[in-house]
Amino acid sequence: MRILHTSDWHIGRSFHGHATLDALRGVLAALAAQVRDNDVDVVVVAGDVFDSATPAAACFPVLTEALLALRDAGAQVVVTSGNHDSSARLGFQSALLREGIHVVTDPASVGTPITIEDAHGPVHFYGIPYLEPTMVRSVWPGVELRTHAHALTHAMSLIGADRASREGRSVAVAHCFAAGVEPTPQLERDIQQGGLDVVPVSVFEGVDYTALGHIHGRQQLAEAVRYAGAPLHYSFGEADKPRGSWLVELDAGGLASARWLELPVPRRLVSLRGTLDELLTDPGHEAHRDDWVCAILTDPTPQIDPMRKLQTRFAWCANIKLDPQGAPAGDRASYAERVRDAASDPELIERFLSHVRAGQGPDDDERALIEEAVAEARVSELTA
Structure with a gap:
């Protein structure tokens, strides 16, 4: 069975005030092309489908188009909710979706697999929606659920119990901050990146593959535990992180391989450093006219209207940072x-x-x- 692992679409997120829906629509169309070109059987989307619990109306058609395109390309689709999603909104009318599109948002369903057959037998997909401890205590009374790690540990114990009663291979789909990953500073919001809410990688032992979401760059925590990252760049801090998906292959014995498939980058991201005059006149920057630009200004004094001036050369200049150089050290008084x-x-x-x-x-x-x-x-x- 061939599985395409993606996550963190964040439909509706802006980039320094610029809309990203059209760019994301194009990248998701390329994801559907990956399904066709590689004979993918199942696509898993590991959470944060939307960027907000209250997505704008324009976000819903993007999701609908993407899910239908993946299904039309020949794959079944398993989607779970992330910390940015509203489970109620993402799961609305999920029972009425086209056959082969599965949206998992109900914590009470954890441990009940979506089973898909291939030539070697069944593969059980265990979707785990984002488990906010305070929200799932009523679902699992009597279970210690003070942290996200507690919630994931309990969820995986339910999955383990169900796996023991079935034959076949298994895939877990979760959205969390797992130990050992390198986050993008100030980007992966709402889950602590140190302390109580870090989930040990060992929690996911036993399944043949774990598809994780939440971290926006691809990462491999173990051979069978990986993050796919976001399909679009949402921060200049992500500029060096490739965009793509994992093509995972299961054979009769379990995980056979995992190969990275690149996705197109609609507009490159670059940080340019120098004085305002240097950025406006240096011919070496000519190649970045059509890139997203973060300008790091080193002028010792603030410049007048720098964004307007920069955008006369770099139409897609989206951010300015100040790092004055050459000024006297002076005192450190406030x-x-x-x-x-x-x-x-x-x-x-x-x-x-x-x-x-x-x-x-x-x-x-x-x-x-x-x-x-x-x-x-x-x-x-x-x-x-």
């Missing part, structure tokens, strides 16, 4: 401390300029203008 210690209005203005200019205070001409402006203000106050 802005509040500098203001509090100012002995006069001119000194207060000088300290403000020094703060916003990364340590560079006014020059002699500016200092004269400050003195003149303060003097005029005092005269105006006296004559008002």
Whole structure:
């Protein structure tokens, strides 16, 4: 049996204020092409199908088109909910979906497989929706469920008990932060990345393959435990992470192979570093005119309207970071401390300029203008 492992579609997520639905629609169409080109039998989508528990109306047609395209390409589809999904919305009318499309959102169904046959016999797919401990205590009363690790451990024990009563191979589909992965900082939200909610990899022992979601870059925690990552880049922090899916093959004995299949990148991501003038004039940056650009400005002082200027050259400049270079080290006093210690209005203005200019205070001409402006203000106050 050939299985295509994908996850974290995040339908509806924006990229620095830019809509991504059209780009994602194209990538998901390429995913369906992978199904056709590789004779895939089953596609598993390991959670975070939507980016929000309340997705906009425009998100639903994207999901419908993708699921139908995968099914029309010849594969059955198993979808589970992630921490970003609303189980109720994702699972709405799941019983009415076309035959061969399975959406697993009910924790009470954990341990009940979706069984699909191949030439070697049955393969049992155990979908595990995202298990928020406070939400599943009523489902499993009497079970210790203080953390996500507790919930996954119990879910896998139910799966283990069911597996023991059946013949055949098995695949688990889950959405979690498993021990040993390298997250993208500030991207995988809402699950702690250290401490109580980390799930030990050993929890998934026993099944022939575990398809994980939540981490946006592909990772292999064990031969049979992998993350596929997101099919689209959603952060400049992901720029070096390839986009794709795992093509997993099961033979009669279990996992036979897992091969990475690349997906197209609609628009490359690049971070360009330099002064504003360098970024606007350096011919070496000409190749990035059509890329998503994160501009890291090294000017020692803030520049006027940098985004507008950058977008005259890089139409897809989406983010600016400031990393001033060459300014005097100065002291480390906070802005509040500098203001509090100012002995006069001119000194207060000088300290403000020094703060916003990364340590560079006014020059002699500016200092004269400050003195003149303060003097005029005092005269105006006296004559008002």
